[in-house]
Amino acid sequence: FQFLQSRPGTVWTQNILSLIFYEGHRNGTEDIVIMDRVPWLEYNVNNLDLANLSSPRLFFTHLPYYLVPRGLRNRRGKVIYVARNPKDVMVSYFYFSKFMIALETIPDLNTLMERFLSGKVVYSSWLDHVRGWYTHREDFNILFLTFEEMKKDLRSAVLKICNFLGKRLSEKELDSVVEQATFENMKRDPRANYEFLPDTLVEKSKGQFLRKGTVGDWKKIMTVAQSERFDMALKEEMKDLPFNCLWDSNEEL
Numbered sequence: 001f002q003f004l005q006s007r008p009g010t011v012w013t014q015n016i017l018s019l020i021f022y023e024g025h026r027n028g029t030e031d032i033v034i035m036d037r038v039p040w041l042e043y044n045v046n047n048l049d050l051a052n053l054s055s056p057r058l059f060f061t062h063l064p065y066y067l068v069p070r071g072l073r074n075r076r077g078k079v080i081y082v083a084r085n086p087k088d089v090m091v092s093y094f095y096f097s098k099f100m101i102a103l104e105t106i107p108d109l110n111t112l113m114e115r116f117l118s119g120k121v122v123y124s125s126w127l128d129h130v131r132g133w134y135t136h137r138e139d140f141n142i143l144f145l146t147f148e149e150m151k152k153d154l155r156s157a158v159l160k161i162c163n164f165l166g167k168r169l170s171e172k173e174l175d176s177v178v179e180q181a182t183f184e185n186m187k188r189d190p191r192a193n194y195e196f197l198p199d200t201l202v203e204k205s206k207g208q209f210l211r212k213g214t215v216g217d218w219k220k221i222m223t224v225a226q227s228e229r230f231d232m233a234l235k236e237e238m239k240d241l242p243f244n245c246l247w248d249s250n251e252e253l
């Protein structure tokens with residue numbers, strides 16, 4: 001199982017899980033898109049028979065902790081929660097909303113920022129989402145990861161996932177997972193780059209699902225005033241959560 005909020009690196013983690021668990025995905029002999037390898041829990045897009053998927057069943061979701069299946073509360077099933085610097089999440093979503101036809105295009109960043117901070121966005125408040133999952137962590141068998149640590153040391157992140165899920169890979173297999181999960185290689189992999197999305201869902205001239213894949217892109221688009229407004233709304237609230245790395249000022253671009 002895997003649980004995430006919107007734009008934190010879902011597709012990235014889906015791909016890592018597919019590469020870890022499916023040899024045919026890893027060695028390129030099978031051509032199954034990651035959406036079918038690790039399907040969406042709350043929205044069965046491709047009408048898969050979810051109950052009868054082979055074990056271990058892998059899903060992704062963007063749901064808050066209180067909406068996921070009750071069985072997970074008894075630590076039946078494992079949860080990987082991936083968090084990302086909320087400024088990067090918001091900026092990524094800003095571009096994503098132009099690209100996805102079903103999402104309302106938000107005209108400017110200030111408008112999005114106020115909605116983002118008050119939770120009036122898809123999947124609701126970033127802060128409540130992260131805080132909810134973190135404060136209820138004892139109820140779940142859960143591993144917290146950040147986009148930033150995955151970016152800094154992908155190999156260690158993949159190893160953490162393998163250890164958590166009890167999957168042993170050889171050094172060679174691990175190298176292959178890490179290599180294929182880099183941003184550049186995922187962009188080239190038609191099973192992972194989401195270019196399979198039809199024109200009825202996305203406006204391809206307006207962007208890409210895998211856009212930049214960097215840490216700190218917010219610095220290029222948010223003004224100092226916007227960043228301060230963001231800090232004021234979130235930093236105090238987050239001081240008891242162990243996600244300070246998300247705010248590290250040494251983030252690379």
Ligand SMILES: Nc1ncnc2c1ncn2[C@@H]1O[C@H](COP(=O)(O)OS(=O)(=O)O)[C@@H](OP(=O)(O)O)[C@H]1O
Pocket residue numbers: 005006007008009010011012088091092093095096181182183184186209210211212213214217
């Ligand atoms: N391999 C790899 N390395 C680094 N970054 C990656 C990778 N794969 C996806 N991404 C980036 O993740 C962002 C998309 O997030 P999600 O997949 O969570 O989007 S969604 O919620 O499912 O719509 C989006 O971020 P931005 O580029 O900042 O927009 C993707 O580019």
